[in-house]
Amino acid sequence: MTAPARTRKAPPPGMVERRGAGLWLTHAGLILGVAFIFFPIWLAFVASTVSQPEIVRPPMPLLPGDQFFENYRKALVSGINAPVALMLLNSGVMAIGIAVGKIIISLLSAFAIVYFRFPFRRVFFWLIFLTLMLPVEVRIVPTYEVVAGFGMLNSYSGLILPLIASATATFLFRQFFMTVPDELAEAARVDGARPMQFFRDILLPMSRTNIAALFVILFIYGWNQYLWPLLITTDPSMNTIVMGIKQMFPSGDDIADWPVIMATSILAMLPPVVVVIGMQRLFIRGLVESEK
Amino acid sequence: MEKRVLFKGIWLPLLLILPQIVITAVFFFYPAGQAIWQSLFIPDPFGLSSRFVGLGNFDYLLSDPYYRASFVTTAIFSTLVTLVSMGVALYLAVLADRLIKGSGTYRTLLIWPYAVAPAVAGVLWLFMFNTRVGVVTWYLGLLGYDWNHVLNEGEAMGLVVVASAWGRISYNFLFFLAGLQAIPKSVIEAAAIDGARFWTRFRTIVFPLLSPTTFFLLVVNIVYAFFETFGVIHTITSGGPQQATTILVYKVYSDGFVGQDLGSSAAQSVILLVVVSILTIIQFKYIERRVHY
Incomplete structure (x- = not known):
């Protein structure tokens, strides 16, 4: 007697753990989530490395500028109300x-x-x-x-x-x-x-x-x-x-x-x-x- | 459960427990008692004397349209924060759970916002959506959408919800991922052999098995939305426009410290006290049940 072959085999790879296209979709979904998490932090970092005029004339750049040391020095040493x-x-x-x-x-x-x-x-x-x-x-x-x-x-x-x-x-x-x-x-x-x-x-x-x-x-x-x-x-x-x-x-x-x-x-x-x-x-x- | 082996002495243990009891009495019970006491009085405008009004402050509060509106705002706000942060976190946790390798890397990347204070998260999101310099505002403008959360109540609510939910995703993600990884793989493989596809497996097996985690997170997130989002709201909207984002905790602060209406603020504290007690009891009941299983 022949049982259907399907039931005797282990589940084909990819059924539970994703491989191939599914694996890439999983990564894509996760990368999207990571991007959502990091976008605000990235923008804050970029803003902390550019000059004020670059920000008040939108859109601000999306890549870091050259004012990193200047801005952080100003913040740490004098700040606005207190260092x-x-x-x-x-x-x-x-x-x-x-x-x-x-x-x-x-x-x-x-x-x-x-x-x-x-x-x-x-x-x-x-x-x-x-x-x-x-x-x-x-x-x-x-x-x-x-x-x-x-x-x-x-x-x-x-x-x-x-x-x-x-x-x-x-x-x-x-x-x-x-x-x-x-x-x-x-x-x-x-x-x-x-x-x-x-x-x-x-x-x-x-x-x-x-x-x-x-x-x-x-x-x-x-x-x-x-x-x-x-x-x-x-x-x-x-x-x-x-x-x-x-x-x-x-x-x-x-x-x-x-x-x-x-x-x-x-x-x-x-x-x-x-x-x-x-x-x-x-x-x-x-x-x-x-x-x- | 009690220890069988004990040390003798009465003064030593009393001395050991004293610091905690003193701090608790001075900074917890005395102020809570004061809140209840003050909620029964209306101080005169000069703060020289106060008049006993019984439950008058509560009567007044519950018929105050602003206070009622604040209740509704809090309900909408905490529902949305809970749904958004748990939804995104569950989605990401399900994806990360499907990976054999690399889920640790994603976990490291996704837990960052836990470390970011709600008030700082508020500043970050305010910066992106700032009406004058915000990047997102600018690109929305290109698309023909005029974003202005300073005037538009719906947009203000949307912004504080997203900023609050964003900071909470890490926490929910960690608990969901732990919950998913605790589900025996054999159960899921058995369903797969029977031909259940991913969505069917998720709906009929994974999600029910995850329900203790989900319930726990539901309570914890509501508590978070009620009490810990003050920083987000204070930095982004200060409760505005027209009190559209004034949640209950924000109102206690603004009536008590900005408006100096101490009787009303105290009565509001007492109402919040009742809300926290209910949430704590629900959580505790749930923990008890889980222990019995």
Whole structure:
């Protein structure tokens, strides 16, 4: 008896994974997507390398010009309201402060919640959990008043502290500590190690990858903050770069200094892009873990 | 799940958890409480005293045509942002998943916008569509189309939607690609042997198996569109023209800080609080369900 030959064969190549013309169509589709993603970034880069007259007489060129050093030097050294170099420093302090601060307080509180039994443990746990529902955007006016009351306007602590509490990071570490074998804590206890010794010598080294992955995500989160610095830094020398760009546009009818603004935009995206691309594996891990 | 091996002590753990609790109390619960409290009062114009109005601020808000319009704007805006960014991301992820080699390269290229702040994305798109110097505006003019998002409400909405969606494609792409790669190849090959063509396979097998990812992204993207797109709107349109792009979060900001209407702004914060809570509960319920499966 003869079964139809078709059913006995493996699927012909090209049925599931594309080859030949289909493969090229797939690449073409993806390249189109990459072009859509990169076109705005490319234009910004080109604009940051040409002179103002080349931009205000449209259409602007689509290939880089020769003003690269001139524009970036002008942006970094003098900027428009404040030197961009200073704004980069402010952003760096804020992003690293938020990332490191969040990681430290989350590690400590997760350690307490997982390895100890103490009064109000559940209450504290739920209090931390509830902060998931309170993004800064919904409580801006009262939070602003608190920070103003502490005299923390135009200061690094005002930029960092209100954004530092994080339920996500605490949950991530809690989750991870749960998977650490009990035998390790048991052995440490038998050997007479104090809780903080166990934390420092065993738990911390084991959490290295999680900490690094979380750092990548939190650094980008802190660097890209907009609304908060907009509210609490009225002094241009405390502006962060991401919120400072908008302040570079003139009010009224004057024409914006596009080459300097675009150079600033490129500088504003450079550090997070370097972090994301350079630490891609950690970044993707951090992204997936922190959303669990 | 609880640990069996514990350390003894009460003061040490309290000390360890203290920093987080203090920060949470000072910068989260106290301001949230203040928002609820302030939402019940109307301060006089000089800020010297305030009058208790109960739910008056809410009454006023919900009958305010501008506030209602802002609700509708937010609904349209977040639906469009979610659909556009998830649609493009799914399309790209399906293509990248079909490649045996090279999907890593595309992934590296496609994750860039994740690093670009919404406010910076806003500036980039504003530059392309600027009414005076924008390249795209100029070429549209050649085609006879007069682009002006400063005056045209539909164009303003279109621009903030595309700029917001653009920044979100990377995130959705990563999750969709991971979801697609988790689907066993054997299932798809079996369907192929049975003669199902690509589109049939996608509709009847791939898409249903992808639904947990899709649902998760749906919630996360709505949250993004509601709260994190402030930078895009502030840089491109400042809520205009005629409030056509004033989403709820933007209105809290403009009424509270620009308009100094604290009672109304506080009441709006409370309404947003309710919205976030609902979204968080939906997300949490979903996570619970996934754990049980």
